[in-house]
Amino acid sequence: MTPLRATMIPLALRVALGAVFIYAAIPKIVDPVAFAGSVAAYQILPYFWSYLTAAVLPFVELACGVLLVCGVRVRSGALIIGALNLVFMAALTSAIIRGLDIDCGCFRQDGPKTSPWLALVRDAFFLAMTAAVLRYEGLRTR
Amino acid sequence: MxxxxxxxxxxxxxxxxxxxxxxxxxxxxxxxxxxxRSAPAVQAAPTAQQAEAVPMPIGVAQVKELHDSGQAVLVDARSAASYIKEHIAGALSLPLEEATRQQAPQLKGVAKDAVIIAYCNGFSCHDSMQLGKLLIKAGYGSVYVFEGGLPEWRDAGYPTSGGKQ
Incomplete structure (x- = not known):
């Protein structure tokens, strides 16, 4: 690989992953009540905790997204994003197993439903991106 | 290192x-x-215009108070079958599907200025909000949505009726 390409690909991956999480965070911050409804639809958390999740989670997503886009504290940001993706995938899997017909609530809180299956595949893709970002970051700082 | x-x-x-x-x-x-405090949702002081279009959310404590004093009519937005199984004691059944078909749903024996509280299966369910909007469109003046719905009511230990099969 040329040196240019060797630096461009990790950069593009990192910025893209960060941008996805910023994009996911904003509608949830704008309408926390709708997001709390989406969280409650999974029927995992009790009443108040759905709200607490809706209040806190988007800001964690936003912070990690910004860190990745800016290239600051990339390893920490990417590790949190990876952990979040695992949590999302666990929640989606449990929704599929229980046969819940719900919207994943991943991005926009209104509009057409996104099936848990599609969301699961998407999250697996983001998880792979996260792994790649972490790997490049590890090589860079070695 | x-x-x-x-x-x-x-x-x-x-x-x-x-x-x-x-x-x-x-x-x-x-x-x-x-x-x-279990009083879901915002819109503390809706303007007249907002109140016209969107039903106001109401918490379980207030629902109980209005229910007990008979000041409000509770309307169940879920399917007729779910209603037969279990519903908040004294609630009327008006499935959203049916209300949508009627376009301007009417509740028998309920005055247009009565306090109406729509509910369904809690937060996972948006039918009560839709039904509330339809009822407002149909001319009911004071429509609320109890977002916690039957699950929150039941969890609080308040009375329900139905076959519970």
Missing amino acids: AEKSWRKTLWEIAVIVFASALFGILWNRPLLSDAW
Whole structure:
């Protein structure tokens, strides 16, 4: 690989992953009540905790997204994003197993439903991106 | 060296998560304190126009009060079958599907200025909000949505009726 390409690909991956999480965070911050409804639809958390999740989670997503886009504290940001993706995938899997017909609530809180299956595949893709970002970051700082 | 850098990363993760969580909690303080008191949703003082279009949310405590004093009519937005199984004691059944078909749904024996509270299966269910909007369109003046719905009512130990099969 040329040196240019060797630096461009990790950069593009990192910025893209960060941008996805910023994009996911904003509608949830704008309408926390709708997001709390989406969280409650999974029927995992009790009443108040759905709200607490809706209040806190988007800001964690936003912070990690910004860190990745800016290239600051990339390893920490990417590790949190990876952990979040695992949590999302666990929640989606449990929704599929229980046969819940719900919207994943991943991005926009209104509009057409996104099936848990599609969301699961998407999250697996983001998880792979996260792994790649972490790997490049590890090589860079070695 | 490697162990040190991992420790640093763990610290960073803790700081990032803690700071974001704190910020999120402060940002959503009014909402969270409402949720804590089990009075879901915002729109504390809707303008006349808002009140026209969107039903106001109401918490379980107020629903109980209005229910017990007979000041409100509760309307179940779920399917007729779910209603037969279990519903809030004294509630009427008006499935959203049927209301949508009628376009301007009418509740038999309920005055247009009566207090109406729509509910369904809690937060996972948006039918009560849709039904509330339809009822407002149909001319009912004072429509509320009990977002906690049957699950919150039942959890609070308040009376329900139906076959419960």
